[in-house]
Structure formats: C-alpha cells, structure tokens
Ligand code: IDP
C-alpha cells in the first residue's frame with residue numbers, strides 16, 4: 001500500500017500554469033503527496049536522470065528544456081502508485097496520448113509533454129532518492145477507509 005513514485009512537473013507545465021490542474025488529478029485519484037519541491041535542474045542532474053537518452057539526437061534539446069526553467073518534483077504515494085501513475089500520465093508521445101490522461105489533455109508534443117513519471121518500482125526508488133532527502137518526505141495519515149476496502 002505504501003508504494004511511492006516520482007513525478008516531475010516539467011518546465012512547460014509550470015510556464016503554462018498547469019501545476020495545480022496536474023497535481024489535482026493525482027490527489028483526486030486518491031494518492032497522497034509524500035513530498036513536493038520546486039527546483040531548477042542542473043545539466044549534471046539532467047544527464048543522470050536521462051542517462052538512458054544521452055546518446056539520442058534529441059538529448060541536447062531535452063537537457064536545454066529541462067534545465068531552462070524551474071520544475072516541481074513530487075513524490076506520490078498509494079496503491080500501485082508506479083503503475084497507476086503511468087496510466088494517468090499517458091504515453092510519451094502526447095500527440096497520441098488518450099484524452100483523460102495528463103499528456104493527452106495538456107500536450108500535443110513528445111518533447112514538451114508536461115510531466116515525468118518513474119517507469120518501474122526500481123526506477124522510482126532511485127529517482128525519489130535523486131530528488132529528495134529522507135527528511136523531505138512525510139509520513140502522515142490519510143483515512144484509507146475512504147479509498148480502499150481493507151482487503152485490497
Ligand atoms: P517517458 O517520459 O514517457 O518515460 P522516456 O523514453 O523515458 O519517456 O523519455 C524521457 C523524455 O525524453 C520524454 O518524456 C520526452 O520528454 C523526451 N523524449 C523521449 N523520446 C523523444 C523523442 O523521440 N523526441 C523528443 N523527445 C523525446
């Protein structure tokens with residue numbers, strides 16, 4: 001039940017005033033915000049976070065974009081947080097993302113797709129550690145009885 005994942009609300013979303021709309025989708029789904037902060041990514045942090053993409057032709061644009069303006073990093077907690085969050089976010093190419101997903105509703109671009117979400121439990125652990133110190137994450141009570149049956 002205590003699964004956690006990392007979201008990054010990207011510079012395009014902050015510039016377009018979409019932070020509240022995006023965050024509310026995860027709250028309304030029943031997830032808990034375990035941590036939240038604004039930061040501006042360095043080039044080094046971008047290279048670490050997107051290590052799987054540094055050799056791609058689009059990487060220079062991705063790095064420039066992600067480091068150009070502040071972002072909002074969020075740790076989301078709840079049942080199957082990694083998988084469900086990816087479903088709410090939608091596919092990488094926002095042009096093809098279904099309506100109802102964050103990317104489908106707010107973007108028509110692959111490179112300016114408003115949000116990042118960890119893609120596996122292992123990645124989530126690493127990414128949370130990359131962006132948050134332990135004391136920046138909060139363990140507080142929500143009454144889960146309103147969200148799930150006790151046997152879920
Ligand atoms: P994801 O964000 O859906 O997990 P990844 O493949 O991990 O997708 O790529 C990370 C980010 O790199 C994407 O969200 C997008 O901003 C950017 N990106 C991925 N593929 C492309 C591409 O083909 N062109 C431009 N940007 C891309």
Ligand code: MG
Nearest residue numbers: 116117118119
């Ligand atoms: Mg990814």
